[in-house]
Amino acid sequence: MPRIPGQIDVAKTEAILDAAIEVIGQRGLSAPMEAIARHAGVSKQTVYNHYGCKAELVRALMARRVELITAPLRMPGAEENPQAALEAYARSILETVNGASSYSVMRVVIQGAGEMPEVAHEVFEAGPRHARRQLAAFLETETRLGRLQVEDFDQAAEFFSGMVLGHAQLRALLCLPADKTQAQFDDLAREAAKRFLKAYGP
Structure with missing residues (x-):
């Protein structure tokens, strides 16, 4: 089924947030978005598509x-x-x-x-x-x-x-x-x- 434009991929969103808790908690705010993406099993671009910057992700x-x-x-x-x-x-x-x-x-x-x-x-x-x-x-x-x-x-x-x-x-x-x-x-x-x-x- 084609994805509805603007629809939020809940599973990926949760995976990114869970990964951010683990990675940032271990490596600090300087942890690269790429490390968070890898931990979440998604591409770095997917992370940036959901959250444009580190501040938005932490928010x-x-x-x-x-x-x-x-x-x-x-x-x-x-x-x-x-x-x-x-x-x-x-x-x-x-x-x-x-x-x-x-x-x-x-x-x-x-x-x-x-x-x-x-x-x-x-x-x-x-x-x-x-x-x-x-x-x-x-x-x-x-x-x-x-x-x-x-x-x-x-x-x-x-x-x-x-x-x-x-x-x-x-x-x-x-x-x-x-x-x-x-x-x-x-x-x-x-x-x-x-x-x-x-x-x-x-």
Whole structure:
């Protein structure tokens, strides 16, 4: 069947992004696109057809991660049960931070930020800032529905994310092992959601 013009080849896209995580995580931001293409089993031109430059590729990595992290905020019934949605979102953040290779790209971006500021900017915009905006939008919806009383949505989103991440993010960036069990992380997510709603409840 002929390919529809403009249609995205999902399989190749995922292969390229998975390869980028591995290659950039091991070799840093200076890793050539050719190495990423070889690891993905595609041509270098295919990588450039999908992503015109390294900054766009890293931005796509962050965007994919944010979609996974923020998925609990878009699940059916999330608006009706903000505590469950926020708890699931918190668990999603912690799972990402404590994943074996989840923070490898973030670490190398920080290391190379001075030499490649455009990539660092793309990572921040597509990663942390975009995630905060989605959480802020969720809080705005909950406030409009009368389930929360939030005046500054961005600030509240920042507060909640800070409550959840704590030292876990710093330990991950420093390649230190997690200092909590999975059960303790689940408790942290539950407690953060409960205390946040107590502070911002109607």
